[in-house]
Amino acid sequence: MQLTRPFRNMSLAQKDELTGYLFVAPQMIGFFLFVLGPILAIFLFSTQQRDLLSGVVKPIEFANFDYMLKQDRIFPKVLINSLTFTFWLVPLNITLALALGLMLTRKMRGMIFFRTLFFAPVITSTVAWAVVWRFLLQGDQGINQILASVGIDGPNWLREPDTAMFSVIITRVIKTVGLNMVIFMSAIQNLPREYEEAAEVDGASPWQILLRITLPQLAPTILVVMVITVIGSLQVFDHILLMTNGGPANATAVLIYYIWFQAFRVFDIGYASALAVVLFGIVLIATAIQWVLRGRFSYNEH
Amino acid sequence: MSHKKYALSVVFTLLFLALTLTANAQDTINLRYTLWIAADSPQLALFNEMGAEYTALNPNVTVTFEPIPFVDYQSDVTLQLAGNNPPDMGWIVEGAARSWVESGILADLGPALKGSDEYNFADFSESSLGLWTEGEAVYGIPFSTSPFIVLYNSDLFAAAGIPTPAELIAEDNWTWETFASSAKAIVDATDAYGVQSVDAALYTGNFWATLIPILRGFGGDAWTDDNVCAFNTPESVAALQYIHTMIFTDESMVPPGTEVDFYAGGAAMTLGQLSRVNRLADASFEWSIAPLPKGANGDQPVVGQAAMVVFNNGSNRETAIDFLAFLTKEENVARLAAFFPPARQSVLASDVIIESNPLIPADLMQTVVVDQIQNGRVLPSSAQFPRIELVTRPLLDELWVADADVQLIADSICDSITPLLNR
Numbered sequence: 142m143q144l145t146r147p148f149r150n151m152s153l154a155q156k157d158e159l160t161g162y163l164f165v166a167p168q169m170i171g172f173f174l175f176v177l178g179p180i181l182a183i184f185l186f187s188t189q190q191r192d193l194l195s196g197v198v199k200p201i202e203f204a205n206f207d208y209m210l211k212q213d214r215i216f217p218k219v220l221i222n223s224l225t226f227t228f229w230l231v232p233l234n235i236t237l238a239l240a241l242g243l244m245l246t247r248k249m250r251g252m253i254f255f256r257t258l259f260f261a262p263v264i265t266s267t268v269a270w271a272v273v274w275r276f277l278l279q280g281d282q283g284i285n286q287i288l289a290s291v292g293i294d295g296p297n298w299l300r301e302p303d304t305a306m307f308s309v310i311i312t313r314v315i316k317t318v319g320l321n322m323v324i325f326m327s328a329i330q331n332l333p334r335e336y337e338e339a340a341e342v343d344g345a346s347p348w349q350i351l352l353r354i355t356l357p358q359l360a361p362t363i364l365v366v367m368v369i370t371v372i373g374s375l376q377v378f379d380h381i382l383l384m385t386n387g388g389p390a391n392a393t394a395v396l397i398y399y400i401w402f403q404a405f406r407v408f409d410i411g412y413a414s415a416l417a418v419v420l421f422g423i424v425l426i427a428t429a430i431q432w433v434l435r436g437r438f439s440y441n442e443h
Numbered sequence: 444m445s446h447k448k449y450a451l452s453v454v455f456t457l458l459f460l461a462l463t464l465t466a467n468a469q470d471t472i473n474l475r476y477t478l479w480i481a482a483d484s485p486q487l488a489l490f491n492e493m494g495a496e497y498t499a500l501n502p503n504v505t506v507t508f509e510p511i512p513f514v515d516y517q518s519d520v521t522l523q524l525a526g527n528n529p530p531d532m533g534w535i536v537e538g539a540a541r542s543w544v545e546s547g548i549l550a551d552l553g554p555a556l557k558g559s560d561e562y563n564f565a566d567f568s569e570s571s572l573g574l575w576t577e578g579e580a581v582y583g584i585p586f587s588t589s590p591f592i593v594l595y596n597s598d599l600f601a602a603a604g605i606p607t608p609a610e611l612i613a614e615d616n617w618t619w620e621t622f623a624s625s626a627k628a629i630v631d632a633t634d635a636y637g638v639q640s641v642d643a644a645l646y647t648g649n650f651w652a653t654l655i656p657i658l659r660g661f662g663g664d665a666w667t668d669d670n671v672c673a674f675n676t677p678e679s680v681a682a683l684q685y686i687h688t689m690i691f692t693d694e695s696m697v698p699p700g701t702e703v704d705f706y707a708g709g710a711a712m713t714l715g716q717l718s719r720v721n722r723l724a725d726a727s728f729e730w731s732i733a734p735l736p737k738g739a740n741g742d743q744p745v746v747g748q749a750a751m752v753v754f755n756n757g758s759n760r761e762t763a764i765d766f767l768a769f770l771t772k773e774e775n776v777a778r779l780a781a782f783f784p785p786a787r788q789s790v791l792a793s794d795v796i797i798e799s800n801p802l803i804p805a806d807l808m809q810t811v812v813v814d815q816i817q818n819g820r821v822l823p824s825s826a827q828f829p830r831i832e833l834v835t836r837p838l839l840d841e842l843w844v845a846d847a848d849v850q851l852i853a854d855s856i857c858d859s860i861t862p863l864l865n866r
Contacts, residue, residue, distance in 0.1 A: 195546035280700035300700035389840040405518035
């Protein structure tokens with residue numbers, strides 16, 4: 142096919158450039174329409190009184206944020222809950238995933254079985270997972286029945302504020318640790334063996350090899366996994382909705398749960414958007430911190 | 444036939460077809476009707492049947508019934524409204540009534556329905572319309588006015604060797620006291636619990652359905668009709684204390700954090716509505732139903748309600764109103780009565796309703812369902828309902844521990860919801 146005039150006059154480099162843009166166009170159009178657009182809209186909505194039901198929209202500048210910080214008694218609670226959830230979930234998840242990754246990359250019999258075992262929760266539906274755990278974590282049934290048989294009087298896991306938070310964190314860790322484990326496994330399998338072998342020859346203990354040789358090489362992977370896990374932990378919603386519905390006494394109501402409630406139960410889209418802006422800020426800051434750390438710790442990345 | 448003539452006739456035929464098709468397309472109206480009902484339910488089959496009958500009468504109108512799960516219903520419909528793609532008509536549950544009526548998104552059905560002699564609008568009692576009217580305007584027609592009832596497992600009563608609710612009613616001794624003492628006797632004598640909350644949802648889901656019948660049974664309420672908080676009146680506190688005692692002292696009511704199912708035989712009694720009876724069709728135990736126990740001021744029947752509405756900005760408003768009138772005319776209300784206890788006096792007075800449910804004998808249908816509808820008070824509603832729920836739930840959670848201070852919690856609930864009720 143003969144190229145039409147404007148294209149014929151282009152230099153080779155320009156044509157390359159155009160081709161490149163055309164290739165990324167579908168992705169970019171999608172990004173602008175369905176990611177950037179809504180994000181910008183959230184910022185606009187957060188300065189409005191916006192009732193989804195009646196359709197009334199009124200600009201109110203920063204009144205939503207004012208209410209959030211000064212009057213809303215639930216907001217500080219859900220903010221602390223979100224941070225608590227992330228604070229415990231991320232280190233637990235990453236340490237466990239790393240330990241499993243290191244163990245399950247050894248060449249030993251039965252590894253396939255264990256890999257499958259730890260990965261299975263990842264592909265289990267959240268609904269089934271949450272419902273089964275609700276049965277296991279009953280006041281006097283399930284796990285507590287087992288505990289009772291060895292003389293331990295277990296708590297009413299999902300109905301006492303402290304243990305409820307603990308329960309949703311642990312069950313979430315078990316649910317998602319398999320995914321991080323697989324990422325670590327593939328990173329570990331790709332590490333060059335020479336350094337470890339050299340260290341072994343030099344008489345380093347296995348513990349020294351792990352701390353001085355293996356972990357530093359894994360640093361870039363650990364940081365990426367951490368970013369994903371932090372963001373994921375701030376977005377946990379269905380798991381909590383199904384296990385505790387935010388209770389007892391809002392002990393497990395996290396920020397995203399509260400955003401959902403304001404938007405789709407109260408229909409106050411303006412206030413929900415203001416809350417979403419806060420969540421956006423938290424995720425942005427958390428990611429930026431980790432990005433800075435990434436530059437500092439992953440010495441072999443460049 | 445020459446080629447020319449043949450070609451001409453083809454052209455005319457096509458032209459004719461095209462004209463008739465466009466003419467039809469212009470007049471064709473498709474009504475979209477949202478409801479919360481299982482897609483494979485006999486209820487939906489009946490609605491589809493009525494839709495087809497309406498199409499037979501009005502060939503240019505078709506109806507699409509669009510089932511949405513109850514938990515998502517309000518948010519889904521709201522999003523459709525916000526996205527300028529509103530359904531033409533649908534259902535609304537009592538709790539949401541005031542916020543939807545006051546938001547101005549519902550069409551006034553009054554002029555169309557009141558003006559028609561055939562429709563007989565006066566057949567709906569004033570009490571049944573309370574939530575759905577504002578002055579002369581009518582924003583919804585209740586199609587389901589379902590009293591709260593006690594469902595019970597007769598086998599467990601027999602196992603404990605105590606009289607069933609039916610026998611207690613016969614002795615005129617079916618009160619909230621005997622309700623609690625029966626529950627206690629059962630938990631002491633069997634492996635089952637005495638009472639389960641409505642749909643086992645007291646601690647994590649819709650707690651109103653369990654609280655309101657008991658609050659009102661004791662002469663209390665959540666809030667009054669003129670929006671005064673009533674959680675902390677002596678009557679309400681006594682009711683909350685009563686529930687607390689059953690859970691933590693008698694240990695006869697399923698406690699928080701325990702998964703037990705009445706419908707699987709795990710508890711002897713539960714509160715519920717007529718629609719729950721279908722879940723007992725294949726039950727492995729003998730069961731029956733009773734009205735709510737007699738309260739401090741005699742019978743205090745409580746009904747849940749849902750209404751049909753037409754949305755204001757749907758493009759086929761007049762047709763939708765006409766179809767709503769069709770669905771809620773006497774003859775069709777009688778057909779719907781098999782599933783949805785009606786609000787039409789004429790249907791309630793007829794034999795249709797008491798023979799409508801094959802799982803329930805006619806005499807029980809009369810005393811437990813029909814008699815209760817007449818005097819039943821609808822569950823509370825408020826334009827601020829979701830916000831009220833948001834602040835009430837965590838406070839109630841503090842009630843569901845063994846050493847809770849009931850009065851203190853009731854007071855703090857009122858402190859929190861009074862500003863919302865006055866908004």
